[in-house]
Every structure is written in C-alpha cells, then in structure tokens.
Amino acid sequence: MSENEATPVGKVAPEDRRIGVYICHCGGNISDYVDVEAVREALADEPGVVVSTTELFACSDGTQHDMIDAIKEKQLDGLVVASCSPKLHQVTFRNVAARAGMNPYTYSQVNVREQGSWAHQHDKAGATEKVIGLVRSSVAKTRLSDALEPLRFDTVPRALVVGAGIAGLRAAIGLAEIGLEAVVVEKAPEVGGWVGRHGETFPSNAAGRDQIASLNEQIKQRRDITVYTNAELTGKSGTFGNYSAEITLHRDGGDKTLTVDVGSIIVATGFDSYAPDDGEFGYGIEGVVTLPQFKELVDASEAGKLIYNGRPVRSVGYVYCVGSRQEAGGNEYCSKFCCTAAIHASVLVNKLDPSVRQFHLYRDVRAYGRNELLYNETRDAGSVFLKFADDAPPTVAKLPSGGLGLTITDLLTDSREVTIPVDLVVLVTGMVPRQNKSLVDLLKLPLGTDGFFNEIHPKLRPVETVVDGVMIAGCCQSPRTAGESVAAGLAAVAQSAALLKKGYAELEPLVARIDPEKCTGSGDCLTACPYDSITSIEWDGRQIASVDPATCKGCGGCIPVCGADAIDLLGYTDAQMRAAIEEMFEASVPVKEPVA
Amino acid sequence: MATLVNPNLITDLQKFGAADVNACFSCGNCTAICPLADNDATFPRRFIRLAQVGLTDDLVTSKELWTCYQCGMCTSRCPQEADPAEFMATARRYAIAKLDRTGIARAMYTSPVAAAVISLVGLVIFGGFFASVKATAEERLVFGVPYEWIHLVGLVVMILVVLIAVFNLAMMARATAKRDEVSAKSLFGSRKAWGNTLRAVWYSVGVESLGQKRYREDCEDDDPKEPLYRRRWLIHFLTVWGFLALFAATLIHYGSDIIGLQGAAVGVVALVARVVGTIGGIAMMYGVTWFMINRKQKVSAAAQHSAPSDWLFLWMLWITGLTGFIIEVSLYLPQDHPQPWAYVLFLVHVAIAMELVLFLPFTKFAHVMYRPVALFFYALAKQRSAELQSV
Numbered sequence: 011m012s013e014n015e016a017t018p019v020g021k022v023a024p025e026d027r028r029i030g031v032y033i034c035h036c037g038g039n040i041s042d043y044v045d046v047e048a049v050r051e052a053l054a055d056e057p058g059v060v061v062s063t064t065e066l067f068a069c070s071d072g073t074q075h076d077m078i079d080a081i082k083e084k085q086l087d088g089l090v091v092a093s094c095s096p097k098l099h100q101v102t103f104r105n106v107a108a109r110a111g112m113n114p115y116t117y118s119q120v121n122v123r124e125q126g127s128w129a130h131q132h133d134k135a136g137a138t139e140k141v142i143g144l145v146r147s148s149v150a151k152t153r154l155s156d157a158l159e160p161l162r163f164d165t166v167p168r169a170l171v172v173g174a175g176i177a178g179l180r181a182a183i184g185l186a187e188i189g190l191e192a193v194v195v196e197k198a199p200e201v202g203g204w205v206g207r208h209g210e211t212f213p214s215n216a217a218g219r220d221q222i223a224s225l226n227e228q229i230k231q232r233r234d235i236t237v238y239t240n241a242e243l244t245g246k247s248g249t250f251g252n253y254s255a256e257i258t259l260h261r262d263g264g265d266k267t268l269t270v271d272v273g274s275i276i277v278a279t280g281f282d283s284y285a286p287d288d289g290e291f292g293y294g295i296e297g298v299v300t301l302p303q304f305k306e307l308v309d310a311s312e313a314g315k316l317i318y319n320g321r322p323v324r325s326v327g328y329v330y331c332v333g334s335r336q337e338a339g340g341n342e343y344c345s346k347f348c349c350t351a352a353i354h355a356s357v358l359v360n361k362l363d364p365s366v367r368q369f370h371l372y373r374d375v376r377a378y379g380r381n382e383l384l385y386n387e388t389r390d391a392g393s394v395f396l397k398f399a400d401d402a403p404p405t406v407a408k409l410p411s412g413g414l415g416l417t418i419t420d421l422l423t424d425s426r427e428v429t430i431p432v433d434l435v436v437l438v439t440g441m442v443p444r445q446n447k448s449l450v451d452l453l454k455l456p457l458g459t460d461g462f463f464n465e466i467h468p469k470l471r472p473v474e475t476v477v478d479g480v481m482i483a484g485c486c487q488s489p490r491t492a493g494e495s496v497a498a499g500l501a502a503v504a505q506s507a508a509l510l511k512k513g514y515a516e517l518e519p520l521v522a523r524i525d526p527e528k529c530t531g532s533g534d535c536l537t538a539c540p541y542d543s544i545t546s547i548e549w550d551g552r553q554i555a556s557v558d559p560a561t562c563k564g565c566g567g568c569i570p571v572c573g574a575d576a577i578d579l580l581g582y583t584d585a586q587m588r589a590a591i592e593e594m595f596e597a598s599v600p601v602k603e604p605v606a
Numbered sequence: 607m608a609t610l611v612n613p614n615l616i617t618d619l620q621k622f623g624a625a626d627v628n629a630c631f632s633c634g635n636c637t638a639i640c641p642l643a644d645n646d647a648t649f650p651r652r653f654i655r656l657a658q659v660g661l662t663d664d665l666v667t668s669k670e671l672w673t674c675y676q677c678g679m680c681t682s683r684c685p686q687e688a689d690p691a692e693f694m695a696t697a698r699r700y701a702i703a704k705l706d707r708t709g710i711a712r713a714m715y716t717s718p719v720a721a722a723v724i725s726l727v728g729l730v731i732f733g734g735f736f737a738s739v740k741a742t743a744e745e746r747l748v749f750g751v752p753y754e755w756i757h758l759v760g761l762v763v764m765i766l767v768v769l770i771a772v773f774n775l776a777m778m779a780r781a782t783a784k785r786d787e788v789s790a791k792s793l794f795g796s797r798k799a800w801g802n803t804l805r806a807v808w809y810s811v812g813v814e815s816l817g818q819k820r821y822r823e824d825c826e827d828d829d830p831k832e833p834l835y836r837r838r839w840l841i842h843f844l845t846v847w848g849f850l851a852l853f854a855a856t857l858i859h860y861g862s863d864i865i866g867l868q869g870a871a872v873g874v875v876a877l878v879a880r881v882v883g884t885i886g887g888i889a890m891m892y893g894v895t896w897f898m899i900n901r902k903q904k905v906s907a908a909a910q911h912s913a914p915s916d917w918l919f920l921w922m923l924w925i926t927g928l929t930g931f932i933i934e935v936s937l938y939l940p941q942d943h944p945q946p947w948a949y950v951l952f953l954v955h956v957a958i959a960m961e962l963v964l965f966l967p968f969t970k971f972a973h974v975m976y977r978p979v980a981l982f983f984y985a986l987a988k989q990r991s992a993e994l995q996s997v
C-alpha cells in the first residue's frame with residue numbers, strides 16, 4: 011500500500027548540501043527587535059548554505075517567485091525560512107519548494123517571530139543571538155533531511171450513514187448521486203426520524219411525512235443505497251478510506267451481524283426533545299403539553315376542531331425557551347428552531363380555527379431570516395406576544411374556575427401582572443443531545459460541553475470531526491432546522507466525495523518507521539502507541555514490530571520506549587534532532603551592533 | 607395581585623372596527639408622535655396593548671380614550687399600518703357599548719338592523735308620547751292604544767334612560783377615580799383641593815367642552831389640512847354651539863310656558879327664543895352637513911371609517927335641524943293654524959330630538975357625557991404631576 015521509502019537526497023554529504031536560508035523582516039515585526047542582517051551574515055558561511063538573504067515579507071507573492079527562481083537557478087536541495095509560526099506558513103513554503111521542483115519535506119520553518127522578536131523586545135542583542143542559534147540549528151537539521159513522498163493508499167467508494175432522519179436519508183441520496191454507494195443504518199424500525207412524524211412543517215408547508223416518503227421512494231429506486239432499519243453500528247476498525255464497519259441487525263430470530271467496508275462515516279443521529287421536569291411550568295397538570303405533543307395534536311385535527319381530551323380548545327398559551335437558554339450548568343444554548351416551530355404551529359391553529367385565541371410568552375423571538383414572515387403572519391392573525399424577563403418567568407397553574415392560568419408580568423402594559431386563562435399550555439421545548447454512549451465510544455466522537463458532537467471548525471470545517479473520515483451532520487451536532495440539517499448532510503456528502511472520489515488518499519509521510527534489522531521484537535512499542543498502529547509481524551524468520559503508516563499520526567510516542575533505538579520518525583529522525591540540538595549548544599555568536 | 611384578563615377582548619372589540627390593529631407590535635411610534643399624549647396620558651400604544659392583553663376595565667373606563675381627537679398622526683406614522691387612530695375611535699365605541707349594561711348600545715353599534723329597529727321603536731314611542739300630550743279627547747287613541755298608556759310608557763322610558771345614563775357615567779367616573787387615586791377627600795378635603803377641583807371643572811367644561819381649545823390646536827396637525835370653512839374643529843364647534851342654542855331656545859320656550867308668562871313678555875321671550883334657535887339651527891346644520899360631506903369624501907383620518915352609528919347620529923341631527931326649519935317657516939305661511947302636515951312634521955321633529963337626547967348613552971352622542979368627565983380627571987392628573995415636579 012505504500013511507496014513511502016525515504017530516499018536520502020542523492021546521498022550527498024551533509025556539508026555539500028545546497029541550502030537556501032531566508033530571514034524575514036515580517037515588515038518590522040522581526041527586524042525591529044532582531045538584527046536580521048547579523049543573522050544573515052552569521053548563516054552565510056555555514057557549511058551547506060548556498061543562499062543567505064533577508065526579505066521584507068517572505069510570504070509575499072514576489073518573494074515566493076524569487077525563491078522559486080533561486081531554488082531552480084542555484085539547484086538548492088534544502089530550504090529554511092526564518093519567519094513566523096509554521097502554523098501560518100509551513101504549507102506556503104512547502105508549496106514554494108514543490109513548485110520549484112524541490113522535495114517539500116526538505117523545507118524547515120523557524121519561528122523567529124513568536125520565539126525571537128516578540129519574546130525579547132527589550133533585548134535586541136539577546137534576541138539576535140537566540141535567532142542565530144535557532145536558524146543554525148534548523149540548518150543542521152536540514153542538512154540531514156531526506157526527500158519524502160506522501161503516503162498513498164486506495165479508498166473504498168462507499169459511505170456509511172448512521173441515522174435515517176431527513177439529514178441521513180438526503181445524504182444517502184446525495185452520496186449515490188455523486189457516485190458513492192451508501193449504506194444507511196437506522197436504530198428505529200422506521201426511517202424518517204422526527205420529521206417523518208410531522209404534518210405540515212415550515213417553511214414550505216409540505217408535510218414532514220410526505221417529504222420523508224418522497225426521499226424513501228427515491229431510495230427504493232436506487233440499487234446503490236442500502237437501508238438497514240432496526241440496526242446499529244456496533245464495531246469499527248481500519249482507517250479513513252478503508253473502514254470496516256460491523257452492523258448488528260436486531261431481527262425477530264435474534265441479532266445478526268454483517269460487515270461492510272466503507273470509506274467514510276456520516277453520523278446523523280439527530281436529537282432528543284427536551285423532557286420538562288415534573289412541575290416545570292406546570293408540566294404534569296392536565297392541559298400542559300410539550301411542543302411535539304402539541305404538533306401531533308394539531309396535525310391530527312380537522313378543520314374547525316382543535317380538540318384536546320374531548321374538549322374544544324378555545325385558547326392556547328405558549329411558553330417559549332423551555333429547556334433552552336437555561337442558567338449555567340443547564341442547557342445554555344438556544345435551540346434555534348423552536349421559536350419558529352411554535353409560531354408555525356400557531357399559524358396552523360389559526361387556519362384550523364381562526365377564533366382560537368393564542369398568547370405567546372417569550373424571552374426573545376428568534377424567528378430569523380424568512381421565518382420573520384411567519385411571525386408577522388401569526389401576529390396579524392391575532393396572536394399576542396408577551397415578553398418575560400429572564401429572571402421573571404411566567405407561572406402555570408390551574409384556575410379555581412377550571413382551565414389553566416398563565417401568569418406573567420407584561421412589560422408593555424406598565425408591567426402589569428396578568429393571568430391569562432387558557433385551555434391549553436404549550437411548553438415550547440428545545441432540543442437536547444441524544445444519549446448515544448456506545449456510538450460515541452466506538453467512533454471516538456468528540457463531545458462539546460453541551461453534549462452535542464463537535465466539528466473541527468465551526469466555519470471552515472463544519473462537518474468534519476477530528477477523527478479522519480468521520481463526519482457529523484444535523485441535530486446531533488447542534489440544534490437547527492430540518493433545512494439546515496439537510497444542508498449539513500450534503501456538506502458531509504461533499505467531504506466524503508473529496509476523500510473518496512479520487513480512489514486513493516494521500517497522507518503526510520511524517521510517520522514512524524522501524525528498522526527491521528535493529529528491532530529485537532520486544533514488543534514494548536506496541537502498547538505505547540495511542541492509535542494502535544503498531545503490530546507484530548514475522549520478518550526474516552523472527553517477530554518484529556511494524557507500523558501501519560496509514561494510521562500512524564507521527565506523534566513519536568513509540569520512539570523513546572524502544573530499547574534498541576530501532577524506531578525513527580521520518581522528517582524528524584534521531585540524527586536530525588541530535589544535530590539540531592548540538593548546533594544550539596555551539597559557542598555563542600558575536601553580535602556586531604549591540605543596541606542599548 | 608395578578609389580574610385575570612379576558613382573552614377574547616380584542617376579538618370582541620374588533621366587532622366595532624379597528625380591523626388592522628393586530629399588526630401593532632408596540633413600538634410606540636404612535637405615542638411619540640401623538641400631540642396629546644404626555645406623561646399623564648400615554649396613548650394610543652398602551653391602550654392597544656390593553657386590548658391585546660385583555661384588560662377590559664382598564665381600557666373602557668380610561669380617561670385617555672376621550673382625550674384623543676383623532677387627528678390621525680399616529681396612523682400616518684405607524685410602521686405596521688395598524689391604524690391606531692381608528693383603534694382609538696373603535697375603543698371609544700367599545701367603551702360606550704361596554705359601559706352600557708343594557709346591551710342597547712352594543713346592539714346599535716354592531717348590527718345596523720338592530721340600530722334601525724331600535725331607533726324606529728324609539729321614534730314611535732316618543733312620537734306617540736308627544737302626540738298623546740297634545741291629543742284632544744277624540745284623538746285619544748293612537749293606533750288603537752289609549753293615550754294614557756302611551757304617555758306612561760313614554761315617561762317610564764325617559765326616566766329609565768336618564769337613570770341608565772347617570773349610572774353608566776358614575777361607573778366610568780368611579781373606575782377612573784379609583785385608578786387615579788382621586789377621592790372625595792382629595793377633591794374637597796381642603797380649600798386648595800376645592801380650588802383644584804374647580805379649576806379642573808373649568809378646564810374640562812369651559813376650556814375644552816365649550817371652548818374646544820385642544821381640538822382646535824390638534825387640528826393644526828391635520829394632514830391634509832382642510833380649508834377653515836370645513837375644518838373639523840370649526841364644524842364641530844358650530845355643531846356643539848348650534849345644538850346648545852337650539853336646546854336653550856327650546857328651554858326658553860317651554861320655560862315661559864311652564865311659568866305661565868303673560869302679556870307683552872310672551873312676545874319678547876318668543877322672539878328671543880326664535881332668534882337664538884334660528885342662529886343655532888343654522889350653525890348646527892352647517893356643521894352637520896359638512897361632517898357628512900367630509901365623511902362621504904373621507905377627507906381626513908377621522909373620516910376614514912364610518913360606522914352605521916356615526917351616520918345614524920349625523921342623520922338624526924340633520925333631520926332634527928331640517929324639520930325644525932320647515933316648521934319655523936310653516937309658522938309664517940299665510941294660515942292661521944298650522945297645517946296637518948306641519949303637525950306631523952312637528953311630531954317627527956320632537957320625536958327625533960327627544961330620541962337624540964335620550965339615546966345619548968347608547969350612541970356616539972355619549973361622548974358628550976364621557977368626555978368632560980375624562981377631561982376632568984385628566985386635568986386633575988396634570989395638576990398633580992405639576993405639583994410633584996415643583997416640589
């Protein structure tokens with residue numbers, strides 16, 4: 011699977027390497043506190059250094075071009091840029107190297123800004139001395155650098171979708187449409203999740219059930235989508251691009267397991283609706299229902315008749331933010347969908363029976379975007395909105411006259427405390443993370459403090475997790491609307507395609523490598539690896555350790571435990587690190603112009 | 607203590623108008639622009655809210671409803687097109703209906719048919735009453751009903767209606783007094799209190815009801831501003847004073863009859879009554895006619911929405927005025943005795959006039975009794991806040 015043989019650059023002796031050293035001013039960020047000229051001079055005569063120069067902005071387009079020209083012209087085989095943090099520009103200069111036809115892994119970045127100029131602003135001489143040491147050390151490491159090639163391995167053109175709600179089903183179709191097979195695993199006996207239980211939903215007014223039915227219809231017509239209901243993901247091995255998933259089917263005759271190879275996994279397991287505590291806003295009293303219960307009631311009603319427990323409902327009171335935006339320690343987030351969901355339900359009620367009076371007790375109405383129009387619609391139809399302060403929530407109680415009373419201080423009526431008699435109280439319940447410990451453990455899914463799954467970056471990598479090839483989509487990640495869940499599902503499809511459509515994947519070659527000659531087969535390293543990347547294999551008639559480069563993260567955890575010094579980390583070999591450290595200990599360098 | 611609200615208040619109120627008021631989201635632009643809203647009377651926003659939330663008593667017994675002259679500034683500035691000026695007018699209609707426990711006002715406001723039937727019945731009763739007063743022995747049957755009966759029914763109805771009016775007004779005044787913390791002691795407890803009370807009476811009855819000061823000032827903001835000859839405050843002013851003059855003429859006439867004035871004095875008094883009545887009649891007819899034209903042409907914000915009760919009120923005033931003039935003219939016709947048609951016309955005239963006055967608590971005319979009381983409390987509140995500020 012790998013072509014990852016390190017080729018020492020033409021077996022050139024370290025002192026004969028042709029290294030270019032670029033020292034960046036960073037527009038003054040560095041040069042104001044470090045004598046960059048002194049650094050350049052100190053490096054110019056170092057063995058193996060062919061180019062030593064300073065630049066105002068090394069990362070600027072023009073300088074990049076000059077570097078490429080210099081690399082080609084001077085036939086450089088090593089590059090050191092002394093500038094900012096590698097987090098910022100490692101990729102930039104690796105690409106410069108690659109564009110110039112130089113092996114990008116012979117490039118080293120020295121962080122002389124954060125570690126030099128910024129750290130020692132009041133000691134220019136000291137800073138300069140330190141920077142010279144750092145750059146020389148990096149040059150020493152570069153002299154011993156090898157040309158490395160990225161790891162490349164084949165991928166399986168198939169993705170696993172966990173959860174057959176609207177996001178999961180739509181993602182499965184998206185996968186199939188883009189040319190990847192989809193396998194869908196659903197715990198429940200039926201697909202569709204929450205949306206599949208609903209009648210009319212916002213914003214299109216199409217029934218949730220119909221939307222799910224139409225997705226299901228498309229899925230049935232495709233051979234490249236397989237859906238397992240009453241099924242769970244119970245095992246996973248391998249690495250991204252080549253996962254092997256164990257699926258347990260709960261069948262009448264007992265459980266059955268099957269294994270499928272998949273390249274990526276899309277987790278779309280959805281949410282649970284907040285379950286109010288007994289007595290929370292009157293929960294438990296007859297006539298106090300949650301939003302999903304109310305929606306079911308509305309969906310089941312015929313025109314002109316909103317009936318609860320056999321009695322017609324003449325008035326409804328909604329209490330917003332139940333289970334959301336709680337105090338520290340509770341659910342502090344906003345569930346985002348529920349304002350609009352409640353407003354939409356009230357619009358439906360108004361269509362069923364315009365004479366029903368509706369009172370909305372809210373903290374802030376967050377009917378964002380076009381949902382604002384629904385908010386206007388329900389207000390124009392007579393819904394009254396009453397805001398309550400965070401520290402003065404309304405209370406719900408039975409009235410002596412029968413029915414329910416919602417008591418609230420109405421800020422807009424001179425803060426009058428009023429009791430509104432209503433037939434039904436709807437607690438506008440939010441979303442809570444679904445409890446799914448076995449899946450979390452199995453996939454090593456990262457949880458946020460709120461209990462929802464975490465993405466790598468909320469803006470730039472919104473559906474990827476820190477586990478390569480495992481993506482999240484929909485309400486398992488955070489509360490949102492169905493439309494937003496589907497969009498996330500399709501984003502996960504696009505990410506899967508990016509990983510799997512080429513048919514192969516590339517990984518950084520900076521992984522551990524075991525020298526079979528030196529390895530004594532003690533097995534000490536096997537338990538040291540946090541990624542289970544090291545296995546014991548037979549080689550030349552004896553047991554030795556072997557690293558799977560596809561799963562090795564290059565953390566280096568195995569190296570110190572090897573008593574035989576048989577493990578090396580490519581790009582950071584023992585020899586390189588030793589040379590770098592030794593260079594650091596060299597006698598200090600004279601500095602020309604100490605600054606007061 | 608929390609107040610138990612009436613969740614159906616606004617739907618009930620909307621039977622009287624204000625179709626767009628649900629759109630109101632309490633931004634307060636209307637209060638900011640209202641030339642009459644101040645610290646002591648913030649409206650219309652707060653009153654829309656009272657209606658939305660269902661605080662019936664606060665709404666219908668409030669003094670603020672009657673402070674508004676419906677200039678329509680609020681409606682022109684409302685970002686939601688909720689038509690707050692029309693709401694204020696509707697709330698006044700609703701208050702009249704709600705303060706009247708008999709349900710007559712509600713029926714007259716909400717059903718044109720009921721309004722027509724009730725007015726006709728009233729007309730018949732009052733007409734019958736007056737017919738019976740002047741009836742000779744031979745004519746003592748009207749449609750087969752003995753005149754004593756008619757007389758009695760007429761009297762009873764009149765007394766009842768007066769009682770109802772007094773009761774309704776007392777209810778409204780009591781609720782307002784309670785909310786504004788006005789008591790017998792605060793009104794009459796000291797010399798200073800007496801002074802304040804009298805000043806408030808002067809403000810409400812003199813400056814505002816008779817002088818129409820704020821109405822006049824308020825109309826400066828009308829947009830478009832009607833030409834002076836048909837401006838709202840002027841035609842209202844003429845209508846009020848014309849009506850009062852006619853009322854006075856009637857009193858003078860009957861008064862001299864009752865005290866049994868004799869001799870030359872009779873002629874003088876009759877002349878005075880006639881001159882006062884004629885001038886008053888012209889003023890009222892002028893005002894009422896323009897009111898009707900303005901409403902027909904919807905010239906201003908105040909004339910945008912006309913309820914059947916608005917028309918009924920104007921038509922009754924107009925017919926009273928017109929019949930009065932015809933009768934007056936008939937007196938100068940070259941006959942010794944009035945013609946029979948003039949007699950019938952006279953019956954219609956007095957019946958409608960009577961109905962107009964006695965139906966006061968059930969119609970738009972009720973503002974004549976509620977507004978001065980509201981303005982009285984408004985003046986008291988102003989005095990109080992002025993005192994607080996000077997402390």
Ligand code: SF4
Nearest residue numbers: 630631633634636684
């Ligand atoms: S009536 Fe219009 S201007 Fe007044 S508070 Fe309501 S929305 Fe605002």
Ligand code: SF4
Nearest residue numbers: 640674676677678680
């Ligand atoms: S109509 Fe004029 S006086 Fe009445 S509430 Fe509106 S702005 Fe104020």
